[in-house]
Structures are given as C-alpha cells and as structure tokens.
Amino acid sequence: MTSTTTAAVPPVAVTGDPARTPKKRGKGGIASAYPTWFYLPAAALYIVFFAVPTFASFYFSLTRWSLFDIEFIGFANFVQFFSEAQLLQGFLNTFAYGFMTSALKVILGLALALLLTSQIIARGYLRSVVFFPVLVSTIGIGITFKVLLDPFGGLVNESLAAIGITGPGWLTDPQWALFSVALIDVWKGVGIACLIYIAGIVAIPTEYFEAAKVDGASAWKSFRSITLPLVRPATATVVILSLIGGLRSFELIWATTRGGPGFTSDVIASVIYKQYQAGFYGLSTAGNVVLFLVVTAIMIPISFLLNRKQVDA
C-alpha cells in the first residue's frame, strides 16, 4: 500500500498541485497522506485486550464460572454482591475512599501550590520533595507505612507518645483502617495535584493581582476572587484524575491492610482480587462490572459538570 502511494506522489509534485491526488477524501487530497490504517495496530491491541474482555465481562458476570465449567445463573452474582455484608461494605468503602482522597488532594494540593508559588526560600527543593513519592512503588510505600504506623513500636505512635498522645491502631483498628490508607494515598499522590495547581496558578496573569493590590484587596480577598475562580480547570483535572485513581484503588490497600481488619477496608477492587483468588471467577467479574458502573456513573456527570463550568468561566 505504501509503495503505491509513494509512487503516486512524484507526478503530482511535478504538476505542482498537491491538492489533487488520486484518492480524495476528507479535507482535500492531502488527507491521503494520513492513512487510516495508522489506527490499525493500536486498534488491534485495544480491541483484543481491552474491548473484548470488557464486553465479555457483561456475559461472564451472569455466570457461575470456575476453573472447570461455566453455568449461566442470571443476576445471582449481583444479588450476592449487594446482599452479603462484606461485599456491600467494599462497595460503600469505594465511594468513601474515592471521595476522601479526592477532596484531600484538592485541598492540600491547592494549599501546597499556593505555598510553593509564593515568595519563599527553597522552593525548588520543596517541589521536588513533595513530588517524589508519586514516582515510588506503591507496594514499597505501603510496606514502609505499615511499619511506621505499627501500633506497637511504630515511629508515628512512638512520636505521638513522646508528646503525650496515645495514637490509634492506624491500620489495625476497624474504625481507622480505611481512613489511614486514604491518608497514605494522599501522602503519595498530593504531589501531582500540587503540580497541576502550580501550572494553573502560574498561568494567571500577574496584572490581576497587582490591580487587586492597588484596589486594596487583602491576600484572602484576592485568593477568593482571582485565584480560586481561575484555577477551576486545574481543579477539574485534579478531581477527575484523583477520582479515577481513587475509585479503582487496589495496590495500596492490598499492601497495607489487605482489606482488613475483617472487611473494614475492602474496596471493590480488592473484592475482585479476593474472589478471583478464591476461584469465584463469575463473582469476581460481577465485581468488575459493578466497578465499571460505579466509575462511569460518577465520572460522566462530574466531568460534564466541571467542563461546562470551565467553558462558562
């Protein structure tokens, strides 16, 4: 196919009229220089390893599926998913985890970005240090914090004890476990939120702040009326990115608590893995479908809302 195109071009070049190549599609003849088959390699991978499994999951989620046989059982997996307390807990925890990490990343990311764009010393060092955890292995960080947060002799509780506070069993107390994992997630991921906000803040013309200053606006007032509305695109990005990551989160939870104690820090992604390990492939795939529905049901309205406001502003 290539050789024919190459051969066809020189005569065209001689006549000096590139707009009149034999194949005429789209925007004039030059379109044939952008062959549609360039989509093919990527499309083949996407279809075979992503689209087919995704569509197949809708069928498999309706089956009782083990290593040996497969049996159609209708919606029984979904009924089980929402009637068994431990699975339902994972479903609810997914929302809690996603929204908690997302909100904290927005607040802390913006606060850090304001600090790191203001006139202070050692900005370069601070930016590097805040961002570096983003690049470190999640499993490594999970194991490290599991040790640091150990209720007996872990650094965090030892330090708290030194100033007279009895720290909770961060990852071992059912009331704290999910919250603690979310905090570790924020520690690891806040760097990227911060960077996105820095990019947004730097893009605001300084004249706005100067004009506000001339008009006698306080720092808080110019933050409320200038910075906050103008970093809305950055906020949209941070919210969307951290929600996609947070709702699908698995690695950190698995490295720190494995969903425990009991099932108190399970999320859908960890339920999927547990059911897969136990050989309940149908139930595991039903979990996948539930996760798919949760993520799309949350992401579509949110990205619509955020993007629309972005256009208005």
Added chain:
Amino acid sequence: MKATRVRATVVGTVAVLLSIVVFLVPFAFIFLTASKTAAESSSLAFSWPQEWAFWDNLVAVLSVRDGIVIRAFVNSTILTVGSIALMVVFAAMVGYVLQRKTTRWNPVVNFFVLAGLIVPPAVVPTIWVLQGLELFKTIPGMILINATFGLSFCILLFRAFVSTIPRELDEAAIIDGAGSLRLFFRVVLPLLKPVVITVIVVQAVAVFNDFTGPLYFLPGDENATVQLTLYNFQSQTLSQWNLLFMDILLITIPPLVMYIFFNRQIVAGMTSGAVKG
C-alpha cells in the same frame, strides 16, 4: 522589602522542616532499616544502626532464592522496554492521524480513547483472552497488556503535541515526494522527540512500578517482576525486615535516577497530559 525577605526565610524554613518530617523521614527509615542487621531491624525503631550491614544485606537480597531479585530486575526491564516501544510507535501513529485528519470517525476514536482512560480493565475476562491466545503467564502477553492499558494516555499526549507541528511541513514533504510512511517516520516522528521522551519517562515509571498487572497476568516465580518480589518477600521473610527494606530501596533507585535526569519531562507529561484528559 526587608520584611518580605524575613517572611520568605521564616515561612520557607518552617516548610523545609515540615517537609523533612513528613516526606524525608519515611525514606530515611527505608535506608536505615536496610542498613541494619536482622536482629536490630526487627525492633522497627527509627534509629541509627549500631552495626552497619548495608553491603551484607545487599548481597543477601541479591542472592536470595538463586538471585530471584536480579532475574526480576531483568524481567521488569524487558517488560518496560517492550511495552514502551509498542506504546510510543502505535500511540504516535494514532495521535498523528487523529489530529491531522478530520473524518466522521474522529468522535468515535476520541470516545474510545477516553473510555480506555476511565474504564477499569475486566480482570478475569482478560485472563480468559490471554489463555485463548496462549499468552497467559508469558512476558510477551504482559507486554501487550501493558501497551494496551497505556495507549490512551499516550495518544492524548501525542495528539496535543502534533497540533503544534505546522501542516506546511507535511505539505512540503509531500511535494518533495515523501509517501505517508516516510512522512510520518522521517519527518513527523523526529519532531515529536520532546513528547516521545516524556511518554517514555512517564510510562517507564508506570510500568516499572505496576503491581496489579503482573499479579493477575504474570503470576509465578519464573517471570517474577520487581514489585512481585517485594510482595512475596513481605509474606515469606517476615523476620528479615532489613532484607525487605533493602529490596524497597533497590526498587526505589530506578525511578529516583529517572527523576534526577528527566525531572522536567516527567513534570510536563504528568501535568499537560492531565490537563488535556
């Protein structure tokens, strides 16, 4: 003027101190524990090692179970290089045509690119497909999976960057007799070099650090990746915290090196790709 400089110093110093406590202590803890003897590391205290065993631990980790950590590093390197090669070429081709040519298929392609970014992969059906192709538990299978899951992000980056290359260049190349393949590989792709570097660096870190993928699609010791060795160490050698943390330290070094050399590209990739997404 002087007041602001004092303020800059005070606020900056407080921030630096806080950053040491919050961000550097955990990494110092990893390094110190990796340097202790097995007995001392079991106390899990944040303390200076009484006896430095850094090299002993390094040798011990590398030789444990016939050097599985070294094999894991080799495997992870092969996975990373293979996946990225596919991702860069395939995604660049899509991003380029998607930006240059407007057809009624563009909205469809854009939709699927976004779907690839948002939709969580279906685990067991993917294994089912891999088994059907006899690629389950193989490195090539894992490479194809990694490449597929990374495509969307790369396509968005490439599409955004191609729009900064003037179309006149394409036209000039066509008039000079370049075919579509030569136009892309000889004219456009070299101009994409900055974004290619960004994609390589960001995805290298992502693939190298990926744990869920190998956990599902590449189980078993013969093809262990570095993240899996860490996970297996955690369950097997509970008494040897020093070795576990030495492994964490080893695994942290490649991203650290990447960050030191490609700081700007990483930051650009993670923020710009995000904004376009």
